[in-house]
Amino acid sequence: MNRLKVLLFITIHPTSEETKDQRHIKMPPPTTFWDPRLLLDCYPLRENFKCTGTTKKGARCGQTFIENKSKSDSDRVLSILSSEDIIANGLGDRIKNCLRILAELTLCPRWHRGSQINTVYLKWFRTINSFITEERSRSSIRAGGK
Numbered sequence: 707m708n709r710l711k712v713l714l715f716i717t718i719h720p721t722s723e724e725t726k727d728q729r730h731i732k733m734p735p736p737t738t739f740w741d742p743r744l745l746l747d748c749y750p751l752r753e754n755f756k757c758t759g760t761t762k763k764g765a766r767c768g769q770t771f772i773e774n775k776s777k778s779d780s781d782r783v784l785s786i787l788s789s790e791d792i793i794a795n796g797l798g799d800r801i802k803n804c805l806r807i808l809a810e811l812t813l814c815p816r817w818h819r820g821s822q823i824n825t826v827y828l829k830w831f832r833t834i835n836s837f838i839t840e841e842r843s844r845s846s847i848r849a850g851g852k
């Protein structure tokens with residue numbers, strides 16, 4: 707690398723001690739625009755977290771056996787979702803993919819992972835869409851209507 711390249715590299719990737727230290731600490735997403743855990747009632751890191759699938763009787767599945775890796779991965783997906791400004795930008799492909807992955811990760815492997823990914827995805831998709839509509843109308847009222 708010549709000097710200019712080195713300089714540019716340092717400018718783009720700051721390597722001060724402070725930044726390095728921060729990198730070791732688990733960094734929260736920079737900004738949170740909404741709370742997908744609350745909206746979707748999905749708290750994978752809580753004790754006794756239950757599968758997000760639905761039983762034949764229409765109740766939430768009571769199955770708590772979901773691999774720890776799936777739980778921590780799904781929490782990461784939730785953090786990504788919360789950092790997306792869905793009220794301004796709506797539900798793009800990236801978010802839709804995240805929701806599918808989230809559904810798969812939070813369904814119990816025993817009964818629902820194979821059969822309900824799409825059902826849960828669609829349910830969440832509708833929930834989020836009405837949330838967006840609500841939030842948008844609320845903010846336009848705040849802004850004096852239109």
Ligand SMILES: [Zn+2]
Pocket residue numbers: 757758759760767768769813814817818819
């Ligand atoms: Zn289940």
